[in-house]
Amino acid sequence: xxxxxxxxxxxxxxxxxxxxxxxxxxxxxxxxxxxxxxxxxxxxxxxxxxxxxxxxxxxxxxxxxxxxxxxxxxxxxxxxxxxxxxxxxxxxxxxxxxxxxxxxxxxxxxxxxxxxxxxxxxxxxxxxxxxxxxxxxxxxxxxxxxxxxxxxxxxxxxxxxxxxxxxxxxxxxxxxxxxxx
Numbered sequence: 001x002x003x004x005x006x007x008x009x010x011x012x013x014x015x016x017x018x019x020x021x022x023x024x025x026x027x028x029x030x031x032x033x034x035x036x037x038x039x040x041x042x043x044x045x046x047x048x049x050x051x052x053x054x055x056x057x058x059x060x061x062x063x064x065x066x067x068x069x070x071x072x073x074x075x076x077x078x079x080x081x082x083x084x085x086x087x088x089x090x091x092x093x094x095x096x097x098x099x100x101x102x103x104x105x106x107x108x109x110x111x112x113x114x115x116x117x118x119x120x121x122x123x124x125x126x127x128x129x130x131x132x133x134x135x136x137x138x139x140x141x142x143x144x145x146x147x148x149x150x151x152x153x154x155x156x157x158x159x160x161x162x163x164x165x166x167x168x169x170x171x172x173x174x175x176x177x178x179x180x181x
Contacts, residue, residue: 017055052099068123093160120162137172146178
């Protein structure tokens with residue numbers, strides 16, 4: 001079942017949530033870090049959940065997870081094992097789903113709206129590099145290397161229960177091909 005089509009069959013549009021990083025900064029988080037908002041998965045995941053809850057309360061029909069910068073390689077550079085990285089990547093989906101389910105548990109939150117879906121954010125390879133190259137896409141690596149970079153994270157996000165993947169800021173055709181391959 002296509003979760004987006006399921007909503008659009010009954011409602012005229014889908015309201016996406018807003019910027020996770022902006023709201024985390026508003027809540028006092030310092031995101032000046034190579035992990036950016038993924039750092040908050042390590043330090044204060046309850047703040048991420050609160051941002052999702054706030055967006056649902058504001059009318060969002062889709063929560064985009066705090067996984068844009070969550071990569072096995074990025075967490076490894078922070079000294080985390082592959083298992084710890086996988087747990088954090090999966091946790092980005094779990095947090096959004098918990099916020100959604102807690103919100104949806106109240107009947108008044110279900111009036112005249114669809115049950116919100118969870119879109120797992122997949123940022124580009126350049127986001128992991130944290131050097132601004134996510135806007136240029138000139139990484140100097142092959143499509144096969146990009147496949148090997150993206151596939152494990154995308155698999156973890158899907159296995160964690162994301163309804164859809166939100167591939168964000170994909171700057172070049174080579175990376176777009178790698179993501180859908």
